Amino acid sequence: MLLSLAIWVPIFAGLLVLACGDDRKAELQRTLAFVGALGGFLVTIPLWAGFSNATAAMQFVENLSWIPRFNIRYHLGVDGISMLFILLNSFITPLVVIAGWTVIEKRVGQYMGAFLIMSGLLNGVFSALDGMLFYVFFEATLIPMFIIIGVWGGANRVYAAVKFFLYTFFGSVLMLVSLLYLYNKSGGSFEIMDWWKLPLPLDTQHWLFFGLLFAFAVKVPMWPVHTWLPDAHVEAPTGGSVVLAAIMLKLGAYGFVRFTLPILPDASRGLAWLMIALSLIAVVYIGLVALVQTDMKKLIAYSSISHMGFVTLGFFIFNAYGVEGALIQMISHGFISAAMFFCVGVMYDRMHSRNIADYGGVVNTMPKFASLMMLFAMANCGLPATSGFVGEFMVIMGAMKANFWLAFAAATTLVFGAAYTLWMYKRVIFGAVANEHVAELTDLNKREFLVLGLLAAAVLFMGIYPLPFTEVMHASVNDLLRHVAIPKH
Amino acid sequence: MAFDLALALPEILLLVGACALMLVDLRLPGEDRRASFYIAQAILLACAGGTLFVLAGTAGQTTYAFNKLFVADVMSHLLKLAAYGAVSAALVYSRQYLLDRGLLRGEFLSLLLFALLGMMVMMSANSFLTVYLGLELLSLCLYAMVALNRDSAASTEAAMKYFVLGALASGLLLYGMSMIYGATGTLTITEVARHIGPLARDGTQHPFLVFGLVFMVCGLAFKLGVVPFHMWIPDVYHGAPTAVTLVIGTAPKLAAFAMAMRLLVNGLLDLAHDWQQMLVILSVLSMALGNITAIAQTNLKRMLAYSTIAHMGFMLLGLLSGVVGGNWLNAADAYAAAMFYTLVYVLMSVGSFGVLLFLSRKGFECENLDDLKGLNKRNPWYAFVVLLLMFSLAGVPPTVGFYAKLAVLSAAVNAGQIWLAVVAVVFSLVGAYYYLRIVKLMYFDEPKDDAAAAPSFDTQSFGARLLLSANGIALLVLGLLPQGLMSLCFVAIKSL
Numbered sequence: 012m013l014l015s016l017a018i019w020v021p022i023f024a025g026l027l028v029l030a031c032g033d034d035r036k037a038e039l040q041r042t043l044a045f046v047g048a049l050g051g052f053l054v055t056i057p058l059w060a061g062f063s064n065a066t067a068a069m070q071f072v073e074n075l076s077w078i079p080r081f082n083i084r085y086h087l088g089v090d091g092i093s094m095l096f097i098l099l100n101s102f103i104t105p106l107v108v109i110a111g112w113t114v115i116e117k118r119v120g121q122y123m124g125a126f127l128i129m130s131g132l133l134n135g136v137f138s139a140l141d142g143m144l145f146y147v148f149f150e151a152t153l154i155p156m157f158i159i160i161g162v163w164g165g166a167n168r169v170y171a172a173v174k175f176f177l178y179t180f181f182g183s184v185l186m187l188v189s190l191l192y193l194y195n196k197s198g199g200s201f202e203i204m205d206w207w208k209l210p211l212p213l214d215t216q217h218w219l220f221f222g223l224l225f226a227f228a229v230k231v232p233m234w235p236v237h238t239w240l241p242d243a244h245v246e247a248p249t250g251g252s253v254v255l256a257a258i259m260l261k262l263g264a265y266g267f268v269r270f271t272l273p274i275l276p277d278a279s280r281g282l283a284w285l286m287i288a289l290s291l292i293a294v295v296y297i298g299l300v301a302l303v304q305t306d307m308k309k310l311i312a313y314s315s316i317s318h319m320g321f322v323t324l325g326f327f328i329f330n331a332y333g334v335e336g337a338l339i340q341m342i343s344h345g346f347i348s349a350a351m352f353f354c355v356g357v358m359y360d361r362m363h364s365r366n367i368a369d370y371g372g373v374v375n376t377m378p379k380f381a382s383l384m385m386l387f388a389m390a391n392c393g394l395p396a397t398s399g400f401v402g403e404f405m406v407i408m409g410a411m412k413a414n415f416w417l418a419f420a421a422a423t424t425l426v427f428g429a430a431y432t433l434w435m436y437k438r439v440i441f442g443a444v445a446n447e448h449v450a451e452l453t454d455l456n457k458r459e460f461l462v463l464g465l466l467a468a469a470v471l472f473m474g475i476y477p478l479p480f481t482e483v484m485h486a487s488v489n490d491l492l493r494h495v496a497i498p499k500h
Numbered sequence: 501m502a503f504d505l506a507l508a509l510p511e512i513l514l515l516v517g518a519c520a521l522m523l524v525d526l527r528l529p530g531e532d533r534r535a536s537f538y539i540a541q542a543i544l545l546a547c548a549g550g551t552l553f554v555l556a557g558t559a560g561q562t563t564y565a566f567n568k569l570f571v572a573d574v575m576s577h578l579l580k581l582a583a584y585g586a587v588s589a590a591l592v593y594s595r596q597y598l599l600d601r602g603l604l605r606g607e608f609l610s611l612l613l614f615a616l617l618g619m620m621v622m623m624s625a626n627s628f629l630t631v632y633l634g635l636e637l638l639s640l641c642l643y644a645m646v647a648l649n650r651d652s653a654a655s656t657e658a659a660m661k662y663f664v665l666g667a668l669a670s671g672l673l674l675y676g677m678s679m680i681y682g683a684t685g686t687l688t689i690t691e692v693a694r695h696i697g698p699l700a701r702d703g704t705q706h707p708f709l710v711f712g713l714v715f716m717v718c719g720l721a722f723k724l725g726v727v728p729f730h731m732w733i734p735d736v737y738h739g740a741p742t743a744v745t746l747v748i749g750t751a752p753k754l755a756a757f758a759m760a761m762r763l764l765v766n767g768l769l770d771l772a773h774d775w776q777q778m779l780v781i782l783s784v785l786s787m788a789l790g791n792i793t794a795i796a797q798t799n800l801k802r803m804l805a806y807s808t809i810a811h812m813g814f815m816l817l818g819l820l821s822g823v824v825g826g827n828w829l830n831a832a833d834a835y836a837a838a839m840f841y842t843l844v845y846v847l848m849s850v851g852s853f854g855v856l857l858f859l860s861r862k863g864f865e866c867e868n869l870d871d872l873k874g875l876n877k878r879n880p881w882y883a884f885v886v887l888l889l890m891f892s893l894a895g896v897p898p899t900v901g902f903y904a905k906l907a908v909l910s911a912a913v914n915a916g917q918i919w920l921a922v923v924a925v926v927f928s929l930v931g932a933y934y935y936l937r938i939v940k941l942m943y944f945d946e947p948k949d950d951a952a953a954a955p956s957f958d959t960q961s962f963g964a965r966l967l968l969s970a971n972g973i974a975l976l977v978l979g980l981l982p983q984g985l986m987s988l989c990f991v992a993i994k995s996l
Contacts, residue, residue: 033880078903080986081910121880143906147897154891157936161944162876169944173936180896180932184925187906191913191921 013057013071014087017097017134021051021104025127028120037119041112044123048105051130055101058094064482067091067490069140069204077144082199086141091487092268092338095480096137099345100258102469104130106462107250110353113458114249114360115163122163125155126250133258137265142190142201145269149226149262150183156251156259164246171239171246178239182229189222193274207273213500216278223271230263233323234293237316244312245365249356252308256315256348261341264322268334272326273494279327280495286327291420293320298427302434307358307365310435311351314391317424318344324421325406328413329495334488335481336405342480343390343398343473350387350466354380357459358439361452367438371445376452381440383455383463388436390470392429398473504565506557507572510550510580511620517543518613525606533604540591540609544584544616551580562995564626568688571626575761575839575992579623579754586751586846587616589971592964593854594743600862600959603648603741611648612747615641619755625762628677628687635673635723638755639666642748646740658739665722665732673719679712680768689767700770710774716763717778723756724812727785737805742860742867745801746853749808750846757842760819765835766996772823779820780920786813787927794934799867803934804852807893810931815841817924818908821915830914836990837907843985844892844904844978851889851971855882858968861959872938874947883942885972892975894935895928900978907986 024047031040062070069088077085089097107126115122132155135148153176161172194201197209211219229236240260244252272279279286294317301313318340325337357380358373359365374381390397393404403425410418444450455463473480505512521539528535555577562573591612598604614637621634643666647659681687683705684695699705722729737745764775790810797803818838822831859866866872876883892901905928912921960968978985 078983078986080983080990081906118876121876147902150897150902154887154896157939158943161940169940172944173933173940176936177929177933181926181929184929185922188909188913188918188921188925191906191910192918194910195913 012073013054013061014089014097014134014138015073016054017051017058017101018087018131018138020054020131021047021101021127021134022131024048024050025124025131028127029124031120034117034119040120040123041108044108044127045105047127048108048130051127051134052101052105055098055134058089059098062089062091062094062483064091064486067486070094072140077141081143081194081201083143083201084141085144086202087138087144088140089138090490091484092491093137093265095338095342095483096258096261096265097134099261099342100130100133100137103253103257103345103349106349106353106465107253109458110253110356110462111248111250114356118162122159122248122250125159126254129155129159129254133262136262140203142193142203142206144201145203146183146187146190150180152259152262153179156255159251160243160247163248163251166246167242168246171242174239175243178229178236182226182236185222186226189219192219192222203269203274206270207494209274210499211275213277213281216275216500217282220271220275220278220282223266223275227263227266227271228289230266231260231319231323232263232316233289233320234297234316237293237297240316241309241312244315244352245306245308249352249359252352252356253349256311256352257345260315260319261345264319264326264337264341267323267326268338268491273491275499276495277498277500280329283327283329286323287417290320290324290327291417293317294324294421294424295427298424298431301431302427304431305367307355307367307435307439308352309365310367310431311348311355314351314428314431315344315348317428318348321403321406321421321424324417325402325409328409328417329492330409330412331485331488331492332405332412333409334491335484336402336407336409338402338484338488339398339405339473339477339480340402343402343470346466346469346473347387347390347397347399350463350470351391353459353462353466354384354387357455357463362448367435369446370439370449371442372449373440373452375444376449377454379460380455380463383467384436384440386467386470387463388432390474391432393425396471396474398470398477400474401477504570507554507563507565508570508624509554510547511617511624513546513550514543514613514617514620517546518610518617521613522606522610525609532599533606533609536606536609537591537595537604540613541588543613544588548581548584551577551584560991560995564690568690569627569630570624572624573992574995576623576758578988578992579758580620582843582846583616583619583623583751583754586754586850587612587747589850589854589967590743590746590750592967593850593857594746596960596964597743597857597860598741600860601649601741603743608645608648611641611645615645615747616751619751619758622755622762623758625759626689626766628681628689628692628763631689631759631762632670632674632677634755635759636670638752639670642744642752645744645747646736648744649741652739652741654739655741658736661739662732662736669719669722669729672715672722676712676715676717676719679715680709683709683712689762692767693769696768697770709771713768713771713775714778716768717775717782720756720760720763721782723759724753724816725809726782726812726816727789727809730786730789730809733809734802734805737808738799738801742801742853742856742865746850746857749804749853750849753808753812753842753846753849757815757839761835761839761996764819765822765831769823769828772828773826776820776823779816783813783816783820784920784923786810786816787924791927791931791934794931797934798869800856800869800871801867803869804849807931807934808849810927811841811845811893814905814908814924814928815845817917817920818911821908821911821917824915830911832990832993834911834915835996836986836993837911839989839993840907840986841904843989844900847971847974847978848889848892848901851885851968851975852893854968854971855886855889858882858960858964869937869941870948872941873945875942877947881969885969886942887939888972888975890935890938892979894932896932898979899975900982901975903979903982903986
């Protein structure tokens with residue numbers, strides 16, 4: 012029941028907001044959206060409180076028949092891997108609503124409604140245990156995001172929205188064929204956990220691996236199918252960028268853990284070299300690309316790709332440190348990238364520019380903001396005692412167990428990450444006041460402070476005391492690794 | 501004999517009703533044809549009652565009548581009910597449009613009803629002759645309807661093209677039928693099916709049968725409008741008054757599907773190996789050409805025309821996945837998928853053309869993509885309805901269009917045609933682009949300044965607006981709960 016609430020409370024709240032009418036009722040819509048988002052967060056808290064760390068089995072299971080004609084079931088459940096993402100998503104949604112409170116002036120209801128509906132759909136993706144249910148949620152999230160980028164985005168928003176949609180749609184239709192193939196082979200079952208046990212010849216595993224790879228790699232995004240992300244991030248409104256970076260990118264990585272690794276273990280092990288190579292290219296090459304960006308949002312977008320490279324690297328070295336580190340990195344990146352995009356949003360709302368060159372000396376006019384952003388910048392570089400450190404450290408440890416040079420290459424991210432983040436921070440925040448626009452800046456208002464403060468607390472808590480996060484996932488990760496170790500052909 | 505007549509009760513009701521309407525209409529007062537309009541709707545309602553009556557009377561059993569010329573089975577009942585719905589919606593949507601243009605005359609109503617009669621005859625045909633009779637009745641009415649606006653050069657040209665190509669296709673179909681008749685010695689479809697098994701396995705007879713089959717498939721392909729027999733579709737869709745385009749683009753697809761089922765599945769299932777290969781070519785070409793060419797269109801009606809071609813190609817995926825290596829274990833699943841696809845397509849198509857009719861008004865035809873610009877600003881609710889329609893046409897969940905695609909793709913994968921499924925999804929990706937473009941125009945672009953061209957829904961009656969809203973919402977509701985319609989299709993196909 013809890014998972015259904017986590018999905019449907021935000022969706023119904025979103026529909027209610029949409030039904031309120033036009034901008035004349037904007038204040039009512041904002042309040043309603045906030046209540047809905049907060050309600051959506053509150054109903055997910057029992058998931059955390061009632062979760063049992065001892066078992067790898069699915070918890071809070073709901074299993075109803077949905078489309079008996081195709082044996083598609085409304086089957087929900089979470090394990091230690093997926094539960095945290097539902098919490099992360101429900102935590103980010105109210106922040107997005109608050110952050111868009113005054114910034115969004117036109118078509119407020121549609122903006123808030125789209126975010127709430129998307130939030131519910133994303134919870135659906137993370138809790139679906141039926142392959143087709145997963146696909147339906149996975150695809151349905153495209154619609155609100157497409158609208159969000161296209162309506163409230165920047166100058167080149169139409170291009171970015173269409174590129175975003177078509178790129179991800181291409182990946183997912185190939186996944187659809189793969190799912191149908193698995194359905195056929197398993198004798199008419201869409202249960203993901205049935206597929207884990209399904210024996211498959213190696214050839215078939217390879218085909219399916221690539222079928223699924225496109226869908227997930229585009230979403231992550233992995234090099235070389237990452238080119239939609241910088242466009243989408245740059246053009247999306249702040250809230251759109253936040254949800255895109257914090258949650259949507261995780262769908263691809265989550266797909267690898269839920270589908271690729273346990274269903275196709277032999278292909279995953281056989282093609283791990285490819286995945287590791289692509290991940291390292293993302294970590295190193297994209298890190299260098301981030302260094303030369305002049306647009307802040309683009310820089311953070313490339314930094315996201317580089318950090319997600321770490322995640323895929325962690326998955327494909329097949330040890331507990333790597334996988335857990337990757338999962339922690341996903342959660343941590345959810346907080347940090349969200350915070351970074353909020354920071355850029357705060358500056359953009361005042362200056363209407365994302366160009367690094369237009370800034371300089373912001374610390375003089377916005378001291379509170381500068382100190383909070385300092386924390387997030389440090390977390391983005393992976394400074395110890397921030398959440399960024401935990402995941403990266405664990406992945407590097409895992410990589411070290413597998414191969415020293417692998418760990419060495421991955422560790423360069425600590426250098427590049429520090430370089431591009433801190434260099435940007437220095438140029439934007441420090442120095443003398445660059446121009447009269449910067450001189451007129453006002454510091455954070457209460458609303459902005461609340462959003463960034465909450466994220467700062469999350470980043471610090473997770474960095475100082477990561478145990479609650481890791482102990483939740485132990486059992487499930489070990490179970491996953493057991494599945495990967497057993498040959499299926 | 502009495503029972504024979506009872507089986508054809510809906511057809512008889514419609515025939516009598518249409519004739520009566522034609523006469524009564526002359527005497528009815530009022531420029532807006534309100535009375536005739538309601539009589540036509542009442543006739544459709546009576547037909548629906550008649551169909552349900554027959555369904556109840558036969559208890560869903562397949563029953564033949566008139567020396568097996570006519571069949572009443574669940575598939576025909578279901579398709580007929582869907583056709584009444586489509587025609588009734590067509591009447592509601594097009595009323596204001598036709599009134600504004602002075603086209604809502606008695607002829608339109610009676611031609612529409614006679615066309616529906618033709619469709620019903622096709623759906624219940626159990627003989628080559630009955631199929632042909634229904635097809636000609638339908639086609640002749642449609643030719644006349646395309647030319648309804650006789651002062652329009654485009655309409656006249658479209659009607660001419662449609663007529664010439666349609667006559668050619670009928671000729672091909674008849675020729676194919678005569679070949680099969682020559683081989684089997686019967687015109688009754690169920691008898692053909694009985695005789696054709698041994699002949700199909702006979703090396704000397706088989707080429708002869710395939711020769712006939714090719715012509716029949718050509719005739720069918722023309723009616724479905726699949727490549728390379730699609731040439732008439734864009735011109736006719738474009739040239740005909742939008743109200744008539746709505747009629748052509750919806751219910752006749754159901755009849756064409758029924759014809760394909762009757763001829764290929766009921767009659768020539770033993771030749772499945774041969775006709776499935778032909779359908780593969782038709783299907784791939786249609787999906788490719790339809791989707792790619794639609795991108796280049798700036799005219800909405802032409803775009804929807806190419807989209808129809810692509811959708812019919814997709815539907816064929818279901819038809820061609822039935823029999824695998826002489827084994828028809830999954831045949832019912834595959835044909836049910838094709839039927840589900842056709843029904844869903846008709847639902848989406850009715851809505852799409854309905855929107856075009858709504859956006860048009862006196863002195864202004866909503867035809868170009870630009871006419872949809874900024875619809876979200878002017879009317880968010882209808883923009884949302886169009887959004888649902890477009891995402892459904894593109895096959896994005898949670899709209900019902902996705903499940904239609906899912907069903908046929910699943911049939912193709914079950915038949916081992918994985919490469920076909922991959923080709924299909926890649927072209928559906930191409931197709932997504934032009935549907936997205938419509939959403940983009942409505943949501944991302946500013947409305948045109950020109951007030952005269954601004955879309956408006958105010959002139960439509962309350963009932964029409966309600967129906968269009970329901971049409972859009974139905975796509976979402978059926979998308980969340982597709983089980984009912986899917987099972988109905990399966991039951992209908994099982995009963996064959």
